[in-house]
Amino acid sequence: MGSNQxxxxxxxxxxxxxxxxxxxxxxxxxxxxxxxxxxTGLSRYSKLTVARQRAGYLKNKALNELDRYLIEFxxxxxxxxxxxxxxxxxxxxxxxxxxxxxxxGVSKVxxxxxxxxxxxxxxEFLINKGIDVCETDLGEFIVQLxxxxxxxxxxxxxxxxxxxxxxxxxxxxxxxxxxxPEEITQFTRNHLRPxxxxxxMGITGANFLIxxxxxxxxxxxxxxxxLTMSVPKTHLVIAGIDKLIPSLENLDVFWPLLxxxxxxxxxxAYNSIITGPRKxxxxxxxxxxxxxxxxNGRTNILAQEKQRQALSCIKCGACxxxxxxxxxxxxxxxxxxxxxxxxxxxxxxxxxxxEYSHLSFASSLCGKCDTVCPVIIPLHNMLIYNRNYAxxxxxxxxxxxRRVKWFTKVSSSRKLLDLPSSSLKNMIVGQxxxxxxxxxxxMPKLAEKSFNQQYKxxx
Numbered sequence: 001m002g003s004n005q006x007x008x009x010x011x012x013x014x015x016x017x018x019x020x021x022x023x024x025x026x027x028x029x030x031x032x033x034x035x036x037x038x039x040t041g042l043s044r045y046s047k048l049t050v051a052r053q054r055a056g057y058l059k060n061k062a063l064n065e066l067d068r069y070l071i072e073f074x075x076x077x078x079x080x081x082x083x084x085x086x087x088x089x090x091x092x093x094x095x096x097x098x099x100x101x102x103x104x105g106v107s108k109v110x111x112x113x114x115x116x117x118x119x120x121x122x123x124e125f126l127i128n129k130g131i132d133v134c135e136t137d138l139g140e141f142i143v144q145l146x147x148x149x150x151x152x153x154x155x156x157x158x159x160x161x162x163x164x165x166x167x168x169x170x171x172x173x174x175x176x177x178x179x180x181p182e183e184i185t186q187f188t189r190n191h192l193r194p195x196x197x198x199x200x201m202g203i204t205g206a207n208f209l210i211x212x213x214x215x216x217x218x219x220x221x222x223x224x225x226x227l228t229m230s231v232p233k234t235h236l237v238i239a240g241i242d243k244l245i246p247s248l249e250n251l252d253v254f255w256p257l258l259x260x261x262x263x264x265x266x267x268x269a270y271n272s273i274i275t276g277p278r279k280x281x282x283x284x285x286x287x288x289x290x291x292x293x294x295x296n297g298r299t300n301i302l303a304q305e306k307q308r309q310a311l312s313c314i315k316c317g318a319c320x321x322x323x324x325x326x327x328x329x330x331x332x333x334x335x336x337x338x339x340x341x342x343x344x345x346x347x348x349x350x351x352x353x354x355e356y357s358h359l360s361f362a363s364s365l366c367g368k369c370d371t372v373c374p375v376i377i378p379l380h381n382m383l384i385y386n387r388n389y390a391x392x393x394x395x396x397x398x399x400x401x402r403r404v405k406w407f408t409k410v411s412s413s414r415k416l417l418d419l420p421s422s423s424l425k426n427m428i429v430g431q432x433x434x435x436x437x438x439x440x441x442x443m444p445k446l447a448e449k450s451f452n453q454q455y456k457x458x459x
Contacts, residue, residue, distance in 0.1 A: 037264025059312030076214025080276035090120035113137035114205030136224035151331035154317035297350035319369035360386035
């Protein structure tokens, strides 16, 4: 049962990433810088655990009463003049977007950073429809310019060095060589300004959907989100149904936690709340605001008693930065929208265990992701639950299952462990684990004598 193709592709990408010393150096440098800022951000809290517990409680409350909060949010959002479209999956969401673009004669679109649009592969879809789509977040703009994929939930261009970006701009935009980061930022700002003015539609995601006021909360650091949602005539918001929080008052917990755990800031530079299109007499803002609420597999997770808490994730990226596996292989190896520990928990349910169960096994289970999560998601336990779910339902890759069975047989046999020849033992283990251990690493050597033998000799 199940297909090994995605697993084989993952193994191949992982081997390439591990062998790419340049990429590993860039990722290590970026995460080291993040950890410095992260420590500073957390030091501002006098009662961090209390804040995390409060945030986790509020997100779980929203999930456990999601039906009620969704109805309340819809009532409040539409009463402010907004429009809501419900989409069961990515295909349905894309079809609805295609209809509204055709109806409004949209040919140019600007987008702010949004993981949900990555999830439904919106850029490729719109480009195939002949729409000019421009990412306006600096990191996403770099990735789009390079024809690449998002590398990290918060830092999409983490795998690009300053020199890489300067070279890319020189090749793609005829910019001068050896641009400094400040010059790159200014050049990008000048390049993007006309895009906002020309676009007929701006597309954003949502960090939070506020039930009691029907508001859409958007967090960013560059101001491009404000321009994306306010300059074009139509503002299209795309969000998963898991983004609900009960009340506006809850943002005093979530906004600082998102900032400190995402980038180490005390507060993000731009925090906006959208309640609908501009009203009569207002100077700026879009003529219409449309929200597409997407399920796309989230109810599959909601149906799981143990794993449903993963939907409380606020996409801060802290678990990726803490994960030793992510640090080693980076974002490309996963081949999915959501990487790291949270991606390993969510993706099999979103895209199917048949093809993505292997991601839950791509973890050392060290548990560090649990300690950094701002909403206290027990990711370590959820990875174990996913593994158990995969094995019980026959979704585990056969090749890996056989290796584990053989290794279990050898390690549980006193006769084999006490073989007098260590070279024979090393040969047996080496053959069993050769593929999964990888040719880039040297297999650890077993001792001449087993623990049992040494214990008997000493006693």
